[in-house]
Amino acid sequence: MGWLWAIIVGFVLGLIARAILPGKQHQPLWLTTVFGIIGAIVGNAVASWIGVHDTRGIDWIRHLLQLAGAVAVVGLGDMVYGMVRGNKRQMT
Template sequence: MSWLWAIIVGLVLGLIARAVIPGKQHIPLWLTTLCGILGSILGNAVASWIGVANTKGIDWTRHVLQLIGAILVVFVADMIWNAVRGGKGKSARQRA
């Protein structure tokens, strides 16, 4: 069941990250979900490192760090995806 929650949270975080980043990202939905999962793991690691992983009530700081991690991972993944794919997601007008 924890894998299902990781996928759901990763999807939500990835979609929010794509909405926050300006411009259009050309990565597929599966990669967005994977980036959200990796961002969540990164955010949890930072939260543990600074000592805010477990607090009373809702862990807002941890959730914000997870979102920041997802934004960073989606941004980097989009750059790598475009470099590897050669900008195939762009229209002819954008390439010219």
């Protein structure tokens, strides 16, 4: 059941990250989900490194770090996807 939650959370985080990033992202929805999953993993790793542990309530810091990781991975992933697909865009 853990893999299903990973896909759902990755999908939601990927969509939120795409909404936060300026401009149009060109990667397909399935790749956005993968980038969201990777971003959530990165956010969890950063949360562990800085000492954020599970709390009794909603763990807002961990969720914000997951979202920040998803924004970073979706943004970088879109640039790489554009270069691989042949869309020569400037990296600014």
